[in-house]
Amino acid sequence: MKKNWWKALTVVLLLYVAVAGLLMPVPRLAILNETIRNLYFHVPMWFGMTFILVASVVYSVRYLRNPSVELDIRSHEAARTGILMGCVGLATGSIWAKYTWGTWWTNDPKLNGAAIAMLIYGAYLVLRSSFTDEQQRARVSAIYNIFAFATAMPLFYILPRLTDSLHPGAGGNPAFARYDLDNDMRLVFYPAVIGWTLLAFWLAQVASRIALLKQKVYEKQLV
Amino acid sequence: MRNSLSKLRPAFLLLLALLLPVVHAAAQSAADTPEMADALRHDGKIYVVVAVITVVLAGLLALLVSLDRKVSRLERELKD
Numbered sequence: 240m241k242k243n244w245w246k247a248l249t250v251v252l253l254l255y256v257a258v259a260g261l262l263m264p265v266p267r268l269a270i271l272n273e274t275i276r277n278l279y280f281h282v283p284m285w286f287g288m289t290f291i292l293v294a295s296v297v298y299s300v301r302y303l304r305n306p307s308v309e310l311d312i313r314s315h316e317a318a319r320t321g322i323l324m325g326c327v328g329l330a331t332g333s334i335w336a337k338y339t340w341g342t343w344w345t346n347d348p349k350l351n352g353a354a355i356a357m358l359i360y361g362a363y364l365v366l367r368s369s370f371t372d373e374q375q376r377a378r379v380s381a382i383y384n385i386f387a388f389a390t391a392m393p394l395f396y397i398l399p400r401l402t403d404s405l406h407p408g409a410g411g412n413p414a415f416a417r418y419d420l421d422n423d424m425r426l427v428f429y430p431a432v433i434g435w436t437l438l439a440f441w442l443a444q445v446a447s448r449i450a451l452l453k454q455k456v457y458e459k460q461l462v
Numbered sequence: 463m464r465n466s467l468s469k470l471r472p473a474f475l476l477l478l479a480l481l482l483p484v485v486h487a488a489a490q491s492a493a494d495t496p497e498m499a500d501a502l503r504h505d506g507k508i509y510v511v512v513a514v515i516t517v518v519l520a521g522l523l524a525l526l527v528s529l530d531r532k533v534s535r536l537e538r539e540l541k542d
Contacts, residue, residue, distance in 0.1 A: 246530070250523050257515045261508060441526065448533045455540050 252434030283435035284328035
């Protein structure tokens with residue numbers, strides 16, 4: 240139980256975010272109106288995705304230095320969780336865009352950058368599934384994962400800032416300064432980022448453990 | 463003068479007694495109704511949405527916790 244305190248923290252934080260995120264006061268802004276509350280749900284998806292993808296790359300590097308089935312599985316499941324969160328982030332962003340910018344999608348550098356980055360990670364899954372040899376699959380996908388991360392992060396966080404963009408946090412827009420000056424929102428936003436990030440790690444951990452068990456059962460059957 | 467006032471005292475008291483509920487009613491808002499548990503119906507019933515989202519989230523998290531426990535049990539079983 241001592242090891243699982245962070246899972247209890249995840250439950251508490253997410254339930255708090257669900258209630259406080261809808262009920263705490265927010266700035267009254269034109270166009271945004273109450274959709275400003277999406278900040279507690281859309282943005283943490285990208286935070287969670289970034290952290291879990293960092294974890295995935297760390298596992299990949301460790302795999303390449305010291306190969307083991309466990310590190311490969313952990314890296315893969317972390318990447319899968321990150322891809323899921325990225326897809327949820329794209330979907331929620333698209334809904335938010337429809338009701339504030341008036342369109343589901345626009346050729347904005349931040350949006351297209353995120354979409355391309357997700358495609359790069361989609362290729363990771365395709366690449367992984369195309370190998371039959373386990374060691375080859377693990378090694379090549381670990382290498383690809385490192386390159387995917389190094390390509391995706393500038394697409395998410397650097398390139399959109401170099402041009403004009405509608406999206407906050409791009410085109411010289413400060414990411415949070417405008418909203419985050421509001422201390423009421425900070426009280427929910429930071430717990431939301433921590434809570435959703437912890438949920439990503441929790442999901443990845445359970446998925447990895449199931450994959451490891453599968454591997455163990457498979458090995459036992461071979462003996 | 464003193465006599466007439468003392469004779470009217472019961473009438474004043476009665477009037478006061480009759481008027482008291484009116485004063486009480488006037489002090490309250492026009493749309494006053496019996497007190498009900500209205501909290502969930504305030505603010506465009508947003509609290510109902512909050513309750514629904516909380517239940518959904520709690521359900522999903524409970525599923526994740528139970529999955530986590532099942533995996534732990536399997537891990538223990540496979541260790542032997």
